[in-house]
Amino acid sequence: MSTVFKQQKSKRDKAEGIVAKTTEDTPIFRNKQRVLLLSSRGITSRHRHLLSDLGDLLPHTKKDAKLDSKSKLHIINELAELNNCNNCIFFEVRKRQDLYMWLSKTPNGPSVKFHIQNVHTMEELKMTGNCLKGSRHILSFDKNFESSPHWLLMKELFTQVFGIPKTARRIKPFVDHVISFSIVDNRIWFRNYQITEKPLEHRSVTDTTDLTLVEIGPRFVMNPIRVFDGSFGGQTAFENPEFVSPNVARANVRNSKAGRYKSRMEAIAKKDEKIKDAEMPEDPLSESNVFA
Amino acid sequence: MSDSESENEQRLTLEDLEGSDAEMLSGDEDGPMDILTQQRVTINNEPALKRLREQIALPTNIPWSETQSITSAQAINVTDPDDDLNREVAFYNQALEAAVLGRDRIRKEGGVFERPSDYFAEMIKTDDHMAKIRQRLLDENASIEASERAKSQRELKKFGKKVQTEKRLEREKSKADALDKITALKKKRQGNDNSTNADDDFDVALASDDDEMKSYKTGDGESKKRSSSSTQESRGKRHKKDQKFGFGGKKRFGKSNDANSSADVSGFSVKRNKSTSFKSGHKAHKAGGAKGGAAKQRPGKGRRQNGAGRK
Numbered sequence: 001m002s003t004v005f006k007q008q009k010s011k012r013d014k015a016e017g018i019v020a021k022t023t024e025d026t027p028i029f030r031n032k033q034r035v036l037l038l039s040s041r042g043i044t045s046r047h048r049h050l051l052s053d054l055g056d057l058l059p060h061t062k063k064d065a066k067l068d069s070k071s072k073l074h075i076i077n078e079l080a081e082l083n084n085c086n087n088c089i090f091f092e093v094r095k096r097q098d099l100y101m102w103l104s105k106t107p108n109g110p111s112v113k114f115h116i117q118n119v120h121t122m123e124e125l126k127m128t129g130n131c132l133k134g135s136r137h138i139l140s141f142d143k144n145f146e147s148s149p150h151w152l153l154m155k156e157l158f159t160q161v162f163g164i165p166k167t168a169r170r171i172k173p174f175v176d177h178v179i180s181f182s183i184v185d186n187r188i189w190f191r192n193y194q195i196t197e198k199p200l201e202h203r204s205v206t207d208t209t210d211l212t213l214v215e216i217g218p219r220f221v222m223n224p225i226r227v228f229d230g231s232f233g234g235q236t237a238f239e240n241p242e243f244v245s246p247n248v249a250r251a252n253v254r255n256s257k258a259g260r261y262k263s264r265m266e267a268i269a270k271k272d273e274k275i276k277d278a279e280m281p282e283d284p285l286s287e288s289n290v291f292a
Numbered sequence: 293m294s295d296s297e298s299e300n301e302q303r304l305t306l307e308d309l310e311g312s313d314a315e316m317l318s319g320d321e322d323g324p325m326d327i328l329t330q331q332r333v334t335i336n337n338e339p340a341l342k343r344l345r346e347q348i349a350l351p352t353n354i355p356w357s358e359t360q361s362i363t364s365a366q367a368i369n370v371t372d373p374d375d376d377l378n379r380e381v382a383f384y385n386q387a388l389e390a391a392v393l394g395r396d397r398i399r400k401e402g403g404v405f406e407r408p409s410d411y412f413a414e415m416i417k418t419d420d421h422m423a424k425i426r427q428r429l430l431d432e433n434a435s436i437e438a439s440e441r442a443k444s445q446r447e448l449k450k451f452g453k454k455v456q457t458e459k460r461l462e463r464e465k466s467k468a469d470a471l472d473k474i475t476a477l478k479k480k481r482q483g484n485d486n487s488t489n490a491d492d493d494f495d496v497a498l499a500s501d502d503d504e505m506k507s508y509k510t511g512d513g514e515s516k517k518r519s520s521s522s523t524q525e526s527r528g529k530r531h532k533k534d535q536k537f538g539f540g541g542k543k544r545f546g547k548s549n550d551a552n553s554s555a556d557v558s559g560f561s562v563k564r565n566k567s568t569s570f571k572s573g574h575k576a577h578k579a580g581g582a583k584g585g586a587a588k589q590r591p592g593k594g595r596r597q598n599g600a601g602r603k
Contacts, residue, residue, distance in 0.1 A: 031358045056416050110344040125428045133416045139361035140390030142368050149341040156345050163359045174407040180387040185373035191383050195391045209392050237341050241334040
């Protein structure tokens with residue numbers, strides 16, 4: 001809404017002859033990113049907590065209501081436009097079990113669909129770190145991200161979506177946590193650590209630095225499925241050949257269990273046939289024929 | 293928006309490809325398609341990916357503090373993704389390296405890195421949550437300590453028990469040895485009773501300086517069995533009790549007659565039988581505990597049970 005107002009205002013100003021202020025000759029690029037956080041209906045509690053954790057971590061986000069339809073995803077583009085966002089994280093939950101995450105640059109940029117596994121939210125008591133709500137973090141990328149163009153594209157997306165711009169409203173000063181993305185087993189692993197300085201007493205000889213990391217959470221694993229040309233649709237630019245849909249995986253497990261019964265029945269049928277084939281004609285010299 | 297090398301559907305069979313140029317379909321990194329098998333063609337449109345990236349990329353001349361992103365110097369190479377420890381260590385090292393480099397760059401660009409200890413602001417996890425975490429850590433430590441203490445106590449008990457049994461066995465062994473020595477000497481002495489043996493005067497074996505032998509010689513200590521306070525009475529009582537409750541021998545028909553006892557007429561005296569004035573009555577008996585007659589009066593129950601005299 002604010003962009004519409006500004007547009008009308010500048011039009012009116014121009015019409016009235018007011019010259020817009022130019023502060024400098026060369027425009028300073030300001031990194032303006034705003035992320036829309038959405039989910040579909042049928043989201044489970046763990047995934048809901050993950051979404052709210054991401055909203056807490058990233059102060060340049062805006063949470064929106066649940067999206068009704070799972071097929072007409074292009075309306076998300078309009079929602080983002082309404083909310084003045086140029087990025088979107090959309091959690092699509094299927095069968096109340098499988099979580100898919102869409103990451104997209106909304107008006108017409110590329111989008112990526114991931115399958116999320118191994119979700120641990122910030123609430124888990126084993127993760128003991130803590131940080132300021134809204135402090136700008138350091139992003140850490142694995143060198144594997146530079147090995148292929150699809151990884152490079154995802155790295156760029158992460159930098160813009162998960163990297164907090166200086167112009168965000170709810171940021172706090174100081175840097176006290178680092179978010180890391182690593183590639184292992186063709187998947188992207190997400191970790192969030194708090195940076196603390198070790199006091200002199202606890203430092204040992206083998207330490208190279210005085211900093212220690214404590215995990216804050218959340219942590220999850222992203223398995224890329226497809227990279228699309230447009231936002232929530234368009235031509236596929238990359239398809240992950242190793243991706244196995246969770247439905248297919250579950251079906252395989254069930255079929256293997258059924259396969260045991262099937263193979264046993266087949267073996268019995270084969271045995272019956274074999275016995276039947278092995279029947280020989282009556283031998284005229286057999287005992288029953290000679291001593292009738 | 294299809295590029296020159298853009299791809300088409302999956303699951304192509306060779307028949308579909310008859311008319312087209314097979315090279316056009318080499319979107320995969322691994323060369324021309326296998327002629328014989330049906331192969332899934334996956335899409336990896338590298339030029340398109342590059343173009344998309346350039347389309348969205350931030351300008352390269354912006355200061356680093358806009359994005360604060362650091363790429364690690366070494367690629368992570370974990371052989372087994374299920375090996376939790378090594379994998380997490382690799383992630384930790386990558387993040388730590390980034391934190392160190394990031395701190396240097398922030399300081400160089402003039403930003404502030406550390407949070408001062410008196411800066412209080414809203415944290416991502418509430419104070420209640422942090423208290424829960426702290427409580428859980430304390431409970432874990434306490435349970436570990438308790439189990440360690442219980443384990444050490446069990447070990448000590450086992451050890452103590454072992455020592456106790458060892459000591460007991462040792463003492464019993466020494467006692468048995470000493471008794472054996474004494475009985476052997478006694479036998480030797482009995483055998484040599486008639487002859488005067490000069491060695492007896494010296495009595496080397498018994499006069500040894502063993503501690504156990506000393507205790508048996510002087511008679512103090514725990515050996516009550518060898519005390520000399522065994523009177524005739526106590527010997528008789530013991531003998532009676534052994535007869536009644538000991539092993540061997542008949543106990544059930546103790547009050548009935550057998551051949552020997554019925555043939556025993558020692559309790560009968562003709563004179564006594566003829567002397568009592570009122571034979572059938574019992575007034576004479578009742579008159580007094582005085583002995584009427586030469587025969588001895590039957591002793592009381594107590595004396596009978598304690599085995600006074602014979603039987």
